[in-house]
Amino acid sequence: xxxxxxxxxxxxxxxxxxxxxxxxxxxxxxxxxxxxxxxxxxxxxxxxxxxxxxxxxxxxxxxxxxxxxxxxxxxxxxxxxxxxxxxxxxxxxxxxxxxxxxxxxxxxxxxxxxxxxxxxxxxxxxxxxxxxxxxxxxxxxxxxxxxxxxxxxxxxxxxxxxxxxxxxxxxxxxxxxxxxxxxxxxxx
Amino acid sequence: xxxxxxxxxxxxxxxxxxxxxxxxxxxxxxxxxxxxxxxxxxxxxxxxxxxxxxxxxxxxxxxxxxxxxxxxxxxxxxxxxxxxxxxxxxxxxxxxxxxxxxxxxxxxxxxxxxxxxxxxxxxxxxxxxxxxxxxxxxxxxxxxxxxxxxxxxxxxxxxxxxxxxxxxxxxxxxxxxxxxxxxxxxxxxxxxxxxxxxxxxxxxxxxxxxxxxxxxxxxxxxxxxxxxxxxxxxxxxxxxxxx
Numbered sequence: 001x002x003x004x005x006x007x008x009x010x011x012x013x014x015x016x017x018x019x020x021x022x023x024x025x026x027x028x029x030x031x032x033x034x035x036x037x038x039x040x041x042x043x044x045x046x047x048x049x050x051x052x053x054x055x056x057x058x059x060x061x062x063x064x065x066x067x068x069x070x071x072x073x074x075x076x077x078x079x080x081x082x083x084x085x086x087x088x089x090x091x092x093x094x095x096x097x098x099x100x101x102x103x104x105x106x107x108x109x110x111x112x113x114x115x116x117x118x119x120x121x122x123x124x125x126x127x128x129x130x131x132x133x134x135x136x137x138x139x140x141x142x143x144x145x146x147x148x149x150x151x152x153x154x155x156x157x158x159x160x161x162x163x164x165x166x167x168x169x170x171x172x173x174x175x176x177x178x179x180x181x182x183x184x185x186x187x188x
Numbered sequence: 189x190x191x192x193x194x195x196x197x198x199x200x201x202x203x204x205x206x207x208x209x210x211x212x213x214x215x216x217x218x219x220x221x222x223x224x225x226x227x228x229x230x231x232x233x234x235x236x237x238x239x240x241x242x243x244x245x246x247x248x249x250x251x252x253x254x255x256x257x258x259x260x261x262x263x264x265x266x267x268x269x270x271x272x273x274x275x276x277x278x279x280x281x282x283x284x285x286x287x288x289x290x291x292x293x294x295x296x297x298x299x300x301x302x303x304x305x306x307x308x309x310x311x312x313x314x315x316x317x318x319x320x321x322x323x324x325x326x327x328x329x330x331x332x333x334x335x336x337x338x339x340x341x342x343x344x345x346x347x348x349x350x351x352x353x354x355x356x357x358x359x360x361x362x363x364x365x366x367x368x369x370x371x372x373x374x375x376x377x378x379x380x381x382x383x384x385x386x387x388x389x390x391x392x393x394x395x396x397x398x399x400x401x402x403x404x405x406x407x408x409x410x411x412x413x414x415x416x417x418x419x420x421x422x423x424x425x426x427x428x429x430x431x
Binding site: 086089092093094095096098099101102103141143144146147151154155156158179180181185186187188 | 289293294295296297298299302303308309311312313314315316317318319320322323325326327328
């Protein structure tokens with residue numbers, strides 16, 4: 001137990017993305033066993049504990065900052081993480097979630113919840129068609145993570161290949177900044 | 189005959205990145221750089237088209253000049269000392285590509301040219317792993333009116349290769365540029381839908397010279413659009429051989 005406490009701690013977070021980057025992380029396959037020996041994964045969509053730890057050495061963030069919830073999480077992650085890694089194109093560029101940015105939110109809601117609804121609500125019920133309870137408000141624009149908090153390492157790709165994630169993790173654990181464009185790029 | 193030609197062409201000697209190289213009088217710095225197997229990035233320049241000098245990626249340092257010079261538009265001079273790479277040049281090139289990515293909606297992951305795009309591969313080559321500038325996210329049109337080709341303004345970097353190939357090689361002069369600054373856009377004839385153009389011959393040369401996914405064939409899915417550039421050096425060679 002005391003030995004495992006010396007291992008660097010890692011968290012992974014899923015903001016406005018499709019979870020493809022986390023799928024790519026799982027595509028590390030047998031290297032996951034090696035990784036389990038190198039780090040302690042404290043928090044992740046694939047870990048039971050849903051509370052973000054008070055202090056973590058490295059946090060991998062998938063997805064753009066799109067809602068107030070994403071924004072709050074991003075700020076919290078930064079305050080508790082020694083190193084933040086932008087994982088994948090949504091976190092790095094905004095990518096597909098940012099395609100809504102050229103429309104205002106009202107037009108977007110109209111399109112998603114009224115025009116494209118299989119049973120369009122009556123005009124007087126239109127406001128009821130919009131989800132307002134239990135969902136975080138959408139921010140005006142979906143932005144890359146580094147427009148909200150300081151990011152230390154960027155791993156572009158949609159999703160970044162498992163090999164690129166592995167390369168980045170190994171470099172960071174060795175105390176180096178990965179030359180990431182040697183192994184991945186936007187859209188890969 | 190060959191000796192005669194060789195002796196009639198004046199040659200120059202200059203230094204590029206500390207290496208002595210020779211070139212023909214009238215050659216641009218870009219030609220001299222590439223003839224000597226050195227690298228210099230370009231996006232608007234294309235062999236077989238006139239020089240535009242718009243993308244500013246081929247800027248080089250010339251000893252004795254405080255300004256940077258576009259290698260594609262600067263003729264070599266005897267004794268010139270040229271530097272094609274330095275921290276300053278690399279910084280500017282990165283900035284140019286980042287600004288291009290921020291200006292319009294270049295969503296590589298859902299682009300038909302993903303994996304075959306000169307802008308995307310140049311960004312990777314320059315080590316760009318994120319864009320430091322805020323994305324503009326402009327609302328731009330996709331001209332879907334032509335029955336075989338498509339113009340997506342979201343992916344256009346205004347290199348004007350399409351405008352030049354249409355005027356200089358096809359001779360149709362269908363394409364042009366309207367507006368200024370960030371409002372500039374490629375147009376057809378008098379800014380009408382491409383499909384209604386009376387001058388377009390539907391030759392498809394513009395599609396093949398486009399460095400990004402702005403001009404594409406219709407019916408291609410993400411990553412399927414590959415460009416064929418070989419026709420241009422071939423046509424240039426044939427025209428020079430049979431003036």
